[in-house]
Amino acid sequence: MATTSTTVPGAGPLAGSRSLWSRLRDGDEIARLITFLFAGTVVLITVLLVYELWQGSALARQRFGLSFLRTSVWDPVFDQFGALPFIYGTLVTSAVALLIAVPLGIGAAIFLAELAPLRLSDTLEFFIDLLAAVPSVIYGLLGIFIIVPLMRQVIQPQLKHYLGFLPLFRGPAFGLGFLTAGVVLAIMIIPYIISVSREILLAVPRDQREAALALGSTRWESTWKVVVPFARTGIIGSIFLALARALGETMAVTMVIGNTPIISSSLLSPGDSIASVIASQFKEATGELYTQSLIALGLVLFLLTFILNGLARLMIVVTSQRGSGTVHV
Amino acid sequence: MNARLRWRKFVSAFMLSMTGVCALVAVSALFFILGYLVFHGGASVNWNFFTKLPAPVGETGGGMANAIVGSAKLLFLATIIGVPVGFFGAIYLAEFSGTTTAFVVRYAADLLNGVPSIVIGIFAYSLAVLPFKHFSTLAGGFALGLMMIPITLRSTEEFLRSVPMSLREGAMALGASKWKTIATVIVPSAYRGILTTILLAFARVAGETAPLLFTALGNRFWSPGWTQPTASLPVAVYNYAISPYEDWHRQAWAAGLVLLGLILVVNIVARGILARGIIVSRS
Numbered sequence: 001m002a003t004t005s006t007t008v009p010g011a012g013p014l015a016g017s018r019s020l021w022s023r024l025r026d027g028d029e030i031a032r033l034i035t036f037l038f039a040g041t042v043v044l045i046t047v048l049l050v051y052e053l054w055q056g057s058a059l060a061r062q063r064f065g066l067s068f069l070r071t072s073v074w075d076p077v078f079d080q081f082g083a084l085p086f087i088y089g090t091l092v093t094s095a096v097a098l099l100i101a102v103p104l105g106i107g108a109a110i111f112l113a114e115l116a117p118l119r120l121s122d123t124l125e126f127f128i129d130l131l132a133a134v135p136s137v138i139y140g141l142l143g144i145f146i147i148v149p150l151m152r153q154v155i156q157p158q159l160k161h162y163l164g165f166l167p168l169f170r171g172p173a174f175g176l177g178f179l180t181a182g183v184v185l186a187i188m189i190i191p192y193i194i195s196v197s198r199e200i201l202l203a204v205p206r207d208q209r210e211a212a213l214a215l216g217s218t219r220w221e222s223t224w225k226v227v228v229p230f231a232r233t234g235i236i237g238s239i240f241l242a243l244a245r246a247l248g249e250t251m252a253v254t255m256v257i258g259n260t261p262i263i264s265s266s267l268l269s270p271g272d273s274i275a276s277v278i279a280s281q282f283k284e285a286t287g288e289l290y291t292q293s294l295i296a297l298g299l300v301l302f303l304l305t306f307i308l309n310g311l312a313r314l315m316i317v318v319t320s321q322r323g324s325g326t327v328h329v
Numbered sequence: 330m331n332a333r334l335r336w337r338k339f340v341s342a343f344m345l346s347m348t349g350v351c352a353l354v355a356v357s358a359l360f361f362i363l364g365y366l367v368f369h370g371g372a373s374v375n376w377n378f379f380t381k382l383p384a385p386v387g388e389t390g391g392g393m394a395n396a397i398v399g400s401a402k403l404l405f406l407a408t409i410i411g412v413p414v415g416f417f418g419a420i421y422l423a424e425f426s427g428t429t430t431a432f433v434v435r436y437a438a439d440l441l442n443g444v445p446s447i448v449i450g451i452f453a454y455s456l457a458v459l460p461f462k463h464f465s466t467l468a469g470g471f472a473l474g475l476m477m478i479p480i481t482l483r484s485t486e487e488f489l490r491s492v493p494m495s496l497r498e499g500a501m502a503l504g505a506s507k508w509k510t511i512a513t514v515i516v517p518s519a520y521r522g523i524l525t526t527i528l529l530a531f532a533r534v535a536g537e538t539a540p541l542l543f544t545a546l547g548n549r550f551w552s553p554g555w556t557q558p559t560a561s562l563p564v565a566v567y568n569y570a571i572s573p574y575e576d577w578h579r580q581a582w583a584a585g586l587v588l589l590g591l592i593l594v595v596n597i598v599a600r601g602i603l604a605r606g607i608i609v610s611r612s
Contacts, residue, residue: 026506026507026508026509027506027508027509028506028507028508030508031425031507031508031511032421032425034417035417035418035420035421035424035425036421036425036426037417038413038414038416038417038418038421039417039418039421039422039426039430039434040434041414041418041478042414042418042434042437042438042441042478042479042482043433043434043437045437045441045475045478046437046438046440046441047437048452048456049441049444049448049449049452052451052452052455052456053448053451053452056451056455103351104351104354104355105351105355106351107347107348107350107351107352108348108351108352108354108355110348110351111345111348111349111351111352112352114348115345115348115349116352124352124356126600127356127359128355128356129596129600130359130593130596130597131355131356131358131359131362133529133532133533133536133592133593133596134359134362134536134589134592135535135536135537135538135563135588135589135592136446136536136537136538136539137536137538137563137566137567137570137585137588138362138366138536138566138585138588138589139362140566140567140570141566141570141581141582141585142362142365142366144570144571145369145570145578145582146365187358190355190358191355194352194355218337218338218340218341219341219345220340220341220342220344220345221337221341223345224344244443247445248444248445248446248447248448249445250445250446250447250538250539251538251539251563251567255567255570255571275445275447275539278447278450278451279447279450279539279542282450282451282454282542282543283542283543283546294451295451295455298447298448298451301445301447301448302444302445302448305443305444305445306440306443309439309440309443313439
């Protein structure tokens, strides 16, 4: 290739120092600039998103201040807005989801990482990945027509019969409510817990297992007392990731939670969550303060998931650096 | 074998089989979902479903042709917004950027990726609906495009980085400029991974409902052009499922089946592409 010719594009002089002009002629600086603009767009969008949420909720923030988070009245007619019932609903449904999904998810991850032959593990992981791809609205559809009737007719009456002495299981069995939303959320977040935990467990160095087995522990003892504690921080990270998903989950929850801003100690009661109140009321919201209060709820949700995601990522990175492999999240 | 050891072996066998049960339960959820959708919606996925408009309230029959076309338009918009930004942004991250800028861009992308979809909806509403004073296909496509950006960006970057250094050096040694190296060597050798990424991002936003609720809104009729509210499959599933009409529930199942079918097929194709190129993509 001609190294000095000025007519051949893309074959600029490599020898010696390259002036800005020659690099421009090569197109390198142009390519850098163009790709930089696109990368900058991502930063711009993110900054703009935070700005819009902050600006869009200015009126509500000025009017209610921090008491917005502590007030439980949500009355559009009298322009009274408090976020407490929705924060409560979001936390309760997520807690129920974690109670179900964490043991199941970690159990399945242990099976996939420690017990199953690689082929079977990969096949099952493929199905788990597909499960993670099922959209939220499909879970909502199954929730409405399959899980809600099942809850109303079978599970909730049973719970009331055997555990009715607890305040958690009192009141009429509507089917719709915190418990049902929690169950649907659990099914949705299990794949995330499994995928990430499996990778974390696979990254635990082999000698940890061998050492435990050599000391005479059973397979389960080596898994539960050595491998899992070694991967603990990363597994907790995967739970945080799943929790962040659960908190922000919208459609499935909106369809089965009952959409009533109630704070009730009973899991059978209908309720509402931050995401679902935005989904069901934002479009119809009349009046500046109403809309802005909903955006303020969005801001609360954004901050919650932001903190959780940050913590989760930190934990997963820390654990995978201790192990032999790297895990990308 | 003393009693203590027998007990420990029993616990081991029991707990390990329980983990198998957990895995079985988790995986079976997928087949339950598919089974229910086929059972309830299979019969309603017919010629009318793909070609007819929704019937007026109270009448049975009709289809979801407008929602299918609407979804296609929204996904087209999302792809032409999300893919270029994600793709070129990833090239910048993998090939050009310094450590600090890379950190900032990556941090922003991860942040954006973690934003709940309903909050993306609010953002798109205030940016693409409020200034124009009406709901539109454009706003919906914009919202979905926003969601595609971080997914495309982060994993495209991973695939670009996994291209062996020796390939870059080889191209540079032949006198190719940097952008020529990228365009003729790096991107082509990572193309399977990039294609998979784009398909997965596409499948991910294809089922998104929350960002469309107050951007594309919904429509019982055809939506001409790009500035009218439009129907879409995910929103149709939602609206039909929460309606009180029996015939709409039937159609919600059918729309759900078509939507999930599309998403699963794209997922399987995407993973197939990657699996065949595994030697190329993992250095």
